Amino acid sequence: MADYEDDDVMQHLGSEPQGDFHAPAGHADEEEDYEQDDHAGPSTKEPRRSLYEDDEDEDDDEEEEEEEEEGGAGEGRPKKRTKHRHKKRNAVNRFLDVEAEVDEDEEEDEDEEAYVRDEFIEEGGDGVEDVARRAADHARLDRRDRELDDQDLARIAEDMKKRYTQSAVRYTGDMSEIPQRLLMPSVMDANLWQVRVRPNKERDIVFSLMRKAIDLEYTNRPLQILSAFQRDSLPGMIYVEARSSKQVSEACNGLVGVYPSRGITLVPIEEMASLLQIKKQDLTVTPGSWVRIKRGKYQGDLAQVMDITENGEEVGLKFIPRIDLNPKDDLTVDGKKRKKLGLGTTSLNMRPPQRFFNYEEVVKVYGRKMVSKRNQVYVFQNDTYKDGFIEKDFRLSALQLDDVSPTLDEITRFTKGMDGGENEGAVDLSIIAEASRKAAIAVLQPGDHVEVFEGEQSGAHGVVQSIEGDIVSLTAKGLEIDGTKIEVPARSVRKRFKPGDHVKVMTGKNADETGLVVSVAENVVTFLSDMSMQEVSVFSKDLREAAEVGSGTNIVGNYELHDLVQLDLQTVGVIYKTERDSFRVLDQNGQVRLVQPHQISMRRDSNRAIATDSEGHELRVGDNVKEVDGEGRKGRVIHTHQSHFAFLHNRDIVENGGVFVTRARSLASLAPKGNLMKLGNADLSKMNPAMSGGASGGMVGSGMGRGPRDRLIGVLVVIVKGSTKGHIGTIKDTNGNIARVELHSNNKIIMVDKDKLKRYNPMNKKTEPLESGFSGGLGGGGAGPGRTPQWSQPGGRTPGWGAAQGRTPNPYAGDGKTPAWNASSRTPNPYALDGGKTPAWNASSRTPNPYAQDGGRTPAWNASSRTPNPYAAGGSAGGWGNATPRGAGGWGGATPRQPAWGGATPSRSAGGGWGSGQDSWGENADSWQAAHSAATPAAAPTPANAPTPGLPTYQSVKTPGWDDVTAPTPGASGFDETSNETSFEVPKDWLLDPTLPPKKGMFVKIQGSRGPKPWFKGEKEGLRGVVDIVQQGSDYFASTAMIWFPDSSTDPLTVPVEYLVPVPPERVGNRVMGLDGEHKGETLTTVDVDGDIWNCTAGNTVYHYITGDRLVLLHED
Amino acid sequence: MATVTAAIPPQARAKQLRACLLCSIIQTPSDFRKDGCPNCEELMQMKGSSDRIQVCTTTYFDGVIAVIDPEQSWVARWQRTSKYVRGMYAVRVKGRVPEDVEAELEARGIKYRPRDQTDQD
Incomplete structure (x- = not known):
């Protein structure tokens, strides 16, 4: 092949320059032979070349054609081939090893000579002349060619050089000269886009983006982004530089952990640079600085930097070793394995305490072999120990460099060295100061008085004007430089205090302590604490001038100043002083203790506790009291304990923060309390439900005793008014019209008016009136099961009520007759349904003489219905008039008398009595019990026992014509609320109403006597008289009333009842009787009037607002 | 985007990630x-030298x-x-480059600006 090659080259050398050169036949033959011999070569080469041919320039082709024309058909091919060779070589020579070609040339030369010789020999007879000419030609050609090649080489070299330098070689740093600020982004630059990514995946995603960019580079959809970066201090996000957010999302598309859906946010141009400028707190370490070890056996230990490797990755540390001097395995001397085991367990479970390396000790435990000594340095377990310290190299990443804040203890240990080394005695606090000097810069503020303690300006002091980075500019004070501004490094100044300054500690153990400076030594300030009256030494950097006298914080942990806390089983105490992390507690024995929060088992609440004072008054928290014996100290009760001890507080007492403990029995109230509160005078009868009915009425009996749990407690409500509107909460407690509602939003309990509350049904998210439907998820509330249906269906129409019957101590059930309420609750009009069958109230209302029938039983409940007891009020109001589902309502229905009248004639007094009946359920329940006991024959079996006045007179009411009664059916009007507001029409036969007490003394007016059925020809129309007696009629007689006329001389008349209407009250002070509603039958006195609304009272402090038409004036006698 | 990209550490959480004290790159x-x-x-010449890496880079950096x-x-x-180069950089790197x-x-x-944001002008 080499021959072939050579030959070929030679051929070309000879042929090309001379167009007319013709190779001799022999030569041609030879060529042909080569062709044949070396079949493989050219044949394989041929297609390759043709491949190239396609790629060749047009020039090439042209030349080719020329060649074709010039050369003969036979010679065309080799010529062409050589030509191509050469040509190609020229074209590609920069990619080829130039040296090799040069060598080739040289070889060629030799070969050429040989060839020339050969030819000469071969063609001997051709003539020397020709040969010489040819040789000369060759040489000339050669030279020319070589020249060409040289030029090529130079060019190639130049090219190479250019390319090489361009890509890498020389570091020019051509961009370092440009100031950074000139590199700030302009509007022409692409934007940065913030992309949310999975935290801890930022770096991977940036790498992924890079790889993706490279992968897609030559595809038809290359990534358009210019760069992407991530900062360790900005977790969860990367920044992508691109011209549009679309490019960003395209780039991020498909990458795991990128959340482009969370927004690709444009970074404002002015913030771009700062993203790259973020730097963590400069974490440079210098020899001598303090660090903490992050991991391993020495985790958290303080160490001092000794040296740093050049690249700053590792630092040599010196710290106190933790050598296990009690290895689990005592026989450590022999087995390495055992020892390792021991070490492993100790490092895992319990690390040995910090202890300076002591050769003797270690040798004793581990044996002499384990420790080797090399000039002043011990080597033990591959660690070196010097002066008791261990010296070890740590990677920077394993160290905590910031926030080291070495404590005084640690520094003390360090400086002491082993065996009380060089620094024994006074602890050099400046070491810490040095360590935390950086922190000192941070605490400097304009206005601080500082002094320069090092450098040129040392000794100068002044007020800080401004702080810029590490430079503090201050206005100097004193001496000749007074008033001049000087700038000093922040680390060279420290705060300056002088004795007498009032200071406050800002950080550290003594934080919030205040006091007066007593001495200043360097940067350690000693002050007398306002709190403890003790001297406290702190660094000046931690101090600030402060006018306030700090009592410190009053709250430590969960405990607060003046909390009553349980110290142990027997002991409680009151915190009278809080310190930084402890309390001073005065216990019930008067002893003072210093306790830590963890020593307190619990906080006690004595807000509801009641003790008894010396006079038997109850003593509550917050009362101002005085000691009756002993020192006669005064104070406010802050806690009572077991009704025996009282903790008082008086600011005037210096001792124990003004807190002292005394016996409750030795206290007397400073503010005299009402007699009512005196235990001895308590009206016990008020607490007796049985007696409450006849008492002064109203709510008296209700406040006492415990009724059933307030049904509103636990109810889910929504606040519909006020500042907390919209909040959802649960009622925790109620008190009158106020409910304490625990808000779901912030767990706070607030007091809210009940009328600002609406029951909230979480199922359908609807609100209902607070007192209404215990429906939905709340069915039943706290009520007995039997009553539930009644509530949910105010009409009480559910037969379920019947089931309750058996459970209810209902006297009527005992009668064996259909219980009245059953009928009433089921039917809108019990009269229609039950007819004469229902005895109880039907008897009373329908039969001419119910009392004759029911005998002694009736008055009992009638009495209760008529007594002005709250139950009656609440019952009728809530149950029937209002249609609220309260238990009272249910019971209203249950007691026969209620549905008939209470329901039919709802009270108009919507404001006062109404509300009271509605709101305080518990009280109602109480009184209900009272009423109930009165109502049931069992409890009050005889009429005489029922304290209703005037009951006996029932017997005398025997007016006939009752059959005509139609109006007062409960069902018709009783169930709907609007009936409240309907005006009241006095029934025609009102005077015959058996539920009204004796009508004697009522003022009536003759009215309607001139109508279609005139009476007395209408002569007496309009006369006003007083009822003397009412006579019940029968089928044959009309019911009449005997009237006398106090205003005129007219003789008493007997008047049919249908012509008599009640006379309403005329003025304030009138005695009146209610005709309707909850006050029916009550004798009241009008105290005020507003239009037609009369304010009446039954003689107590309960006022009722009743319309005039529901009242009848009573004669004064 | 023919820029050179630095080696992106495979795990973002890895404790041993180090940031160059001079250029703040994280590797x-x-x-x-x-x-x-x-x-x-x-x-810095940290290539191949663990010691140099120890002194020229740090694990103590903030923000990526x-x-x-x-x-x-x-x-x-x-x-x-x-x-x-492109890559992961630290926002803040603690420490200074070696004295040399x-x-x-x-x-x-060349003005040396430590990467710990101590001097911002």
Whole structure:
């Protein structure tokens, strides 16, 4: 092949320059032979070349054609081939090893000579002349060619050089000269886009983006982004530089952990640079600085930097070793394995305490072999120990460099060295100061008085004007430089205090302590604490001038100043002083203790506790009291304990923060309390439900005793008014019209008016009136099961009520007759349904003489219905008039008398009595019990026992014509609320109403006597008289009333009842009787009037607002 | 985009990733050893020398930039890497180049800017 090659080259050398050169036949033959011999070569080469041919320039082709024309058909091919060779070589020579070609040339030369010789020999007879000419030609050609090649080489070299330098070689740093600020982004630059990514995946995603960019580079959809970066201090996000957010999302598309859906946010141009400028707190370490070890056996230990490797990755540390001097395995001397085991367990479970390396000790435990000594340095377990310290190299990443804040203890240990080394005695606090000097810069503020303690300006002091980075500019004070501004490094100044300054500690153990400076030594300030009256030494950097006298914080942990806390089983105490992390507690024995929060088992609440004072008054928290014996100290009760001890507080007492403990029995109230509160005078009868009915009425009996749990407690409500509107909460407690509602939003309990509350049904998210439907998820509330249906269906129409019957101590059930309420609750009009069958109230209302029938039983409940007891009020109001589902309502229905009248004639007094009946359920329940006991024959079996006045007179009411009664059916009007507001029409036969007490003394007016059925020809129309007696009629007689006329001389008349209407009250002070509603039958006195609304009272402090038409004036006698 | 691309480390999390103290490029130590620093090998001469790699690069860097189009990217310009090869660069590199490199830079009149963002003008 080499021959072939050579030959070929030679051929070309000879042929090309001379167009007319013709190779001799022999030569041609030879060529042909080569062709044949070396079949493989050219044949394989041929297609390759043709491949190239396609790629060749047009020039090439042209030349080719020329060649074709010039050369003969036979010679065309080799010529062409050589030509191509050469040509190609020229074209590609920069990619080829130039040296090799040069060598080739040289070889060629030799070969050429040989060839020339050969030819000469071969063609001997051709003539020397020709040969010489040819040789000369060759040489000339050669030279020319070589020249060409040289030029090529130079060019190639130049090219190479250019390319090489361009890509890498020389570091020019051509961009370092440009100031950074000139590199700030302009509007022409692409934007940065913030992309949310999975935290801890930022770096991977940036790498992924890079790889993706490279992968897609030559595809038809290359990534358009210019760069992407991530900062360790900005977790969860990367920044992508691109011209549009679309490019960003395209780039991020498909990458795991990128959340482009969370927004690709444009970074404002002015913030771009700062993203790259973020730097963590400069974490440079210098020899001598303090660090903490992050991991391993020495985790958290303080160490001092000794040296740093050049690249700053590792630092040599010196710290106190933790050598296990009690290895689990005592026989450590022999087995390495055992020892390792021991070490492993100790490092895992319990690390040995910090202890300076002591050769003797270690040798004793581990044996002499384990420790080797090399000039002043011990080597033990591959660690070196010097002066008791261990010296070890740590990677920077394993160290905590910031926030080291070495404590005084640690520094003390360090400086002491082993065996009380060089620094024994006074602890050099400046070491810490040095360590935390950086922190000192941070605490400097304009206005601080500082002094320069090092450098040129040392000794100068002044007020800080401004702080810029590490430079503090201050206005100097004193001496000749007074008033001049000087700038000093922040680390060279420290705060300056002088004795007498009032200071406050800002950080550290003594934080919030205040006091007066007593001495200043360097940067350690000693002050007398306002709190403890003790001297406290702190660094000046931690101090600030402060006018306030700090009592410190009053709250430590969960405990607060003046909390009553349980110290142990027997002991409680009151915190009278809080310190930084402890309390001073005065216990019930008067002893003072210093306790830590963890020593307190619990906080006690004595807000509801009641003790008894010396006079038997109850003593509550917050009362101002005085000691009756002993020192006669005064104070406010802050806690009572077991009704025996009282903790008082008086600011005037210096001792124990003004807190002292005394016996409750030795206290007397400073503010005299009402007699009512005196235990001895308590009206016990008020607490007796049985007696409450006849008492002064109203709510008296209700406040006492415990009724059933307030049904509103636990109810889910929504606040519909006020500042907390919209909040959802649960009622925790109620008190009158106020409910304490625990808000779901912030767990706070607030007091809210009940009328600002609406029951909230979480199922359908609807609100209902607070007192209404215990429906939905709340069915039943706290009520007995039997009553539930009644509530949910105010009409009480559910037969379920019947089931309750058996459970209810209902006297009527005992009668064996259909219980009245059953009928009433089921039917809108019990009269229609039950007819004469229902005895109880039907008897009373329908039969001419119910009392004759029911005998002694009736008055009992009638009495209760008529007594002005709250139950009656609440019952009728809530149950029937209002249609609220309260238990009272249910019971209203249950007691026969209620549905008939209470329901039919709802009270108009919507404001006062109404509300009271509605709101305080518990009280109602109480009184209900009272009423109930009165109502049931069992409890009050005889009429005489029922304290209703005037009951006996029932017997005398025997007016006939009752059959005509139609109006007062409960069902018709009783169930709907609007009936409240309907005006009241006095029934025609009102005077015959058996539920009204004796009508004697009522003022009536003759009215309607001139109508279609005139009476007395209408002569007496309009006369006003007083009822003397009412006579019940029968089928044959009309019911009449005997009237006398106090205003005129007219003789008493007997008047049919249908012509008599009640006379309403005329003025304030009138005695009146209610005709309707909850006050029916009550004798009241009008105290005020507003239009037609009369304010009446039954003689107590309960006022009722009743319309005039529901009242009848009573004669004064 | 005919620019040369530096070796992209296969694992982003790899602890041993090192950043060149001069040009801040991030590569694995083996890449540094094989090819040196693609930008400043002339000065650093890390190729084949683990010791040089130890002193001329560091693992202590913060923030990684994928420089995809150095010429166009503002980030690269801000970082002064826009004339460098494509690749991963660190935002901040802690440490200074060895003294000999610094001296050489000085001799050439090139201002040395440490990559730890200590001097920003």
